[in-house]
Amino acid sequence: MTNRRSPYRIAFFVATVATCVWLSGMKLYAGAQTNTEQKPPAPAVRNSGQKNGEEVFMQNCSRCHKPPMTISPRVTGTVVMHMRVRAKLSRQDEEALLRYLAP
Amino acid sequence: MKIWLLAGCLLFCTMKVSAQDADNETTQAGYVPVISGAVGYVDSINGGTSTLLPAIDPVLLIPIGSHVLGEARGEFTGVFSRRNGNGDYTGQVFSELDYAQIDWLADTHAMVVGGKFILPYGLVTERLDPIWIDTFQNLPLTYSAGTQTTGFGVGGELRGVATQNDKFSVQYSAYYSAHSNASQFGSAHATGFDASVYFPTQRFEVGTSYQRFMDDPRHINNEAVYISWQPTHLPLDVKGEYDQSYYGLGYWIQAGYMLSQVPVANSFFKNVEIAGRMQQSFPDHGGGHGVPGTQTERPGVALNYYIRDNWRIISSYERSFTSAKDANLWNIGFTYRFVWPLWPGRK
Numbered sequence: 001m002t003n004r005r006s007p008y009r010i011a012f013f014v015a016t017v018a019t020c021v022w023l024s025g026m027k028l029y030a031g032a033q034t035n036t037e038q039k040p041p042a043p044a045v046r047n048s049g050q051k052n053g054e055e056v057f058m059q060n061c062s063r064c065h066k067p068p069m070t071i072s073p074r075v076t077g078t079v080v081m082h083m084r085v086r087a088k089l090s091r092q093d094e095e096a097l098l099r100y101l102a103p
Numbered sequence: 104m105k106i107w108l109l110a111g112c113l114l115f116c117t118m119k120v121s122a123q124d125a126d127n128e129t130t131q132a133g134y135v136p137v138i139s140g141a142v143g144y145v146d147s148i149n150g151g152t153s154t155l156l157p158a159i160d161p162v163l164l165i166p167i168g169s170h171v172l173g174e175a176r177g178e179f180t181g182v183f184s185r186r187n188g189n190g191d192y193t194g195q196v197f198s199e200l201d202y203a204q205i206d207w208l209a210d211t212h213a214m215v216v217g218g219k220f221i222l223p224y225g226l227v228t229e230r231l232d233p234i235w236i237d238t239f240q241n242l243p244l245t246y247s248a249g250t251q252t253t254g255f256g257v258g259g260e261l262r263g264v265a266t267q268n269d270k271f272s273v274q275y276s277a278y279y280s281a282h283s284n285a286s287q288f289g290s291a292h293a294t295g296f297d298a299s300v301y302f303p304t305q306r307f308e309v310g311t312s313y314q315r316f317m318d319d320p321r322h323i324n325n326e327a328v329y330i331s332w333q334p335t336h337l338p339l340d341v342k343g344e345y346d347q348s349y350y351g352l353g354y355w356i357q358a359g360y361m362l363s364q365v366p367v368a369n370s371f372f373k374n375v376e377i378a379g380r381m382q383q384s385f386p387d388h389g390g391g392h393g394v395p396g397t398q399t400e401r402p403g404v405a406l407n408y409y410i411r412d413n414w415r416i417i418s419s420y421e422r423s424f425t426s427a428k429d430a431n432l433w434n435i436g437f438t439y440r441f442v443w444p445l446w447p448g449r450k
Contacts, residue, residue, distance in 0.1 A: 018258045064230040078131035088274040090264040091211035102132035
């Protein structure tokens with residue numbers, strides 16, 4: 001007896017996974033939108049030896065593009081990592097940005 | 104059965120990656136996979152020929168902890184123009200993997216990049232090229248001088264901040280790219296570096312790029328010098344670049360001004376940007392290889408309106424003067440930038 005795998009099973013599986021990812025993404029997106037209704041938080045208090053996150057934000061983001069007015073804390077770490085690579089920021093700048101955007 | 108096992112492993116790995124959510128000890132920042140990027144649509148008219156250019160450029164970001172990041176950008180661009188000049192629109196959609204790289208944030212001064220990456224050359228390739236950033240949708244005439252043959256490299260790159268204090272910072276990147284003809288991973292044999300000094304108080308940057316292109320029968324050198332200035336007391340953005348290669352040289356300089364200082368109807372004008380750009384290119388050794396084959400002058404203006412910080416209406420006009428033919432270049436359209444989480448975080 002030939003153990004043939006039905007192509008419909010694969011298609012059904014792929015469709016199920018895609019639907020789950022899509023639905024969770026929509027739910028997350030809705031949550032993120034709710035979170036991003038607020039403007040960036042007030043700058044964190046500058047501690048001794050720490051850079052001011054608002055300064056880093058305004059000085060570096062505007063070198064290339066209009067700084068974003070809103071960003072969800074949920075994605076802040078990932079986005080700041082990406083921007084650290086792209087804008088060649090130091091670790092101190094990265095930490096200052098994280099304190100400013102997601103205190 | 105195998106496919107279920109494979110899918111289970113993939114989902115488990117994804118959950119593990121998401122579960123990193125390695126919040127910094129002192130912040131609420133979340134580290135979840137993210138899909139970002141931009142959507143754009145431009146109607147481009149070049150010398151009377153209209154071309155519709157819809158585009159989607161998604162960027163996938165997958166953090167592994169807080170020191171390793173996997174990232175990739177795709178580019179799906181449609182090019183549609185009228186058949187025989189006045190018939191129905193026809194064309195096709197081009198898809199390309201721009202870059203796919205692993206970033207290791209090794210140290211405060213150094214980051215290591217491996218995979219397919221953007222060649223760091225001048226201001227445009229890494230910084231102004233995304234459709235949601237660039238003030239003018241037409242690339243500068245000398246854009247291709249340091250981006251042969253695809254604008255991307257396959258190999259390794261070291262980048263970061265060499266030194267930094269309150270007065271200035273020195274940033275650098277150096278890379279080596281192997282020749283590759285692999286599908287979606289095409290690149291040229293090249294090596295080079297980029298270095299810039301940024302003065303944060305003045306918000307002024309000056310930098311230089313060098314590339315040795317080794318795919319050509321003769322190894323050629325490409326050089327660029329650039330400036331960027333955003334004065335603190337004016338909503339002004341000035342950028343300029345000079346490029347030189349074996350095949351020609353040229354420059355572009357542009358200034359963008361947000362009309363936020365207009366006293367009347369400020370809620371409207373604060374979102375309006377006007378910009379001007381001047382560029383010239385001069386061929387050498389016959390030009391080509393991305394440099395125009397004839398001397399070209401191209402002044403232009405742009406008018407952009409930011410509906411939100413991530414959504415704007417764009418328009419521009421440029422006049423191209425060459426010994427062969429002068430032409431008008433019009434662009435009008437919109438761009439939209441998005442950032443969406445792909446997995447729940449703890450926050």
